[in-house]
Amino acid sequence: MKTWLQALPKVELHLHIEGSLEPELMFALAERNNIALPYASVEDVQAAYDFSDLQSFLDLYYLGMRVLRTERDFYDLAMAYLERAHGEGVVHVELSFDPQAHLSRGVELAVPFEGLRLAMREAERRWGMTTALIMSFLRDRDAEEAMAVLEKAAPYYEVIDAVGLDSAEMGNPPAKFAEVFERAKALGIPRVAHAGEEGPAAYISEALDVLDICRVDHGVACLEDAMLVERLRKSQVPLTVCPLSNVRLKVVETLRDHPLPTMLAHGVKITLNSDDPAYFGGGVLDNFVACAEAFDWDRDTFRQLAGNAIEVAFMPESRRQALLKQLAAC
Ligand code: ADE
Numbered sequence: 001m002k003t004w005l006q007a008l009p010k011v012e013l014h015l016h017i018e019g020s021l022e023p024e025l026m027f028a029l030a031e032r033n034n035i036a037l038p039y040a041s042v043e044d045v046q047a048a049y050d051f052s053d054l055q056s057f058l059d060l061y062y063l064g065m066r067v068l069r070t071e072r073d074f075y076d077l078a079m080a081y082l083e084r085a086h087g088e089g090v091v092h093v094e095l096s097f098d099p100q101a102h103l104s105r106g107v108e109l110a111v112p113f114e115g116l117r118l119a120m121r122e123a124e125r126r127w128g129m130t131t132a133l134i135m136s137f138l139r140d141r142d143a144e145e146a147m148a149v150l151e152k153a154a155p156y157y158e159v160i161d162a163v164g165l166d167s168a169e170m171g172n173p174p175a176k177f178a179e180v181f182e183r184a185k186a187l188g189i190p191r192v193a194h195a196g197e198e199g200p201a202a203y204i205s206e207a208l209d210v211l212d213i214c215r216v217d218h219g220v221a222c223l224e225d226a227m228l229v230e231r232l233r234k235s236q237v238p239l240t241v242c243p244l245s246n247v248r249l250k251v252v253e254t255l256r257d258h259p260l261p262t263m264l265a266h267g268v269k270i271t272l273n274s275d276d277p278a279y280f281g282g283g284v285l286d287n288f289v290a291c292a293e294a295f296d297w298d299r300d301t302f303r304q305l306a307g308n309a310i311e312v313a314f315m316p317e318s319r320r321q322a323l324l325k326q327l328a329a330c
């Protein structure tokens, strides 16, 4: 199964590029930029990645990304990830990034944009891999700051495929960002948001109603609300589920306890993604393989999941058709 899953044309829709920072590169960039890390070794870092919930992860995620200071750092980060993804049979990656987490450290908006874009172009040139860029807002900071970032990003509107919403979910409901997302909509920028990861099903409904999102990141809490499940089934709004992330952040106890099979049985449009691969035990292929082992899914199920991601990705129609053809031959 693993060999077959490797060859399947996989599309990654939910990936925080800062969450792809492997400990080895963290140390290399810390040295290059003369930044002190609270870790003595790679093993020390790995030992620290024992999370009790989303916040305990976010604390280390923001700590780790302090080593990212220059365009070259962001280029190296993204290139390393895209190369690994290419090796796993990933053919299209949507990179999300958190500009506020960099601006607050004095790293200007142009730095991540330019560095990431250079790597995205390089991946297309080297491997024919396509990519998209999602600029995410931090929901645990105020909406005025998010609005200011959106305005500041004006020179990059053409290269932003969507805006997103992430960070600590509980107590930061989608409606807090109603105006920011309204402005993005007026600018013609598609919208996605994390909802129902740690937060309740009501946050998923609110994100759909108030933020007018085209995809839900995570959304695993949807089963709490039968009417919401029916809405998701009818509308086929996709959910970018991240199984290994949910295990590592204790959203579920083990992968076997994950609601994925029930969500699929209800006809919800599911995709499989890695979220923060350096922190959660692997990339897209690892997530596919783990699901194969936990749920004993057959090839048709994986064809459906891979096909769902191709169908809803931010990519040109010609590319979508080519990938669907490639998938049909698997
Ligand atoms: N930022 C990076 N990873 C995240 C996650 N899993 N949930 C919310 N915000 C995040």
Ligand code: ZN
Pocket: 014, 016, 166, 194, 217, 275
């Ligand atoms: Zn995420």
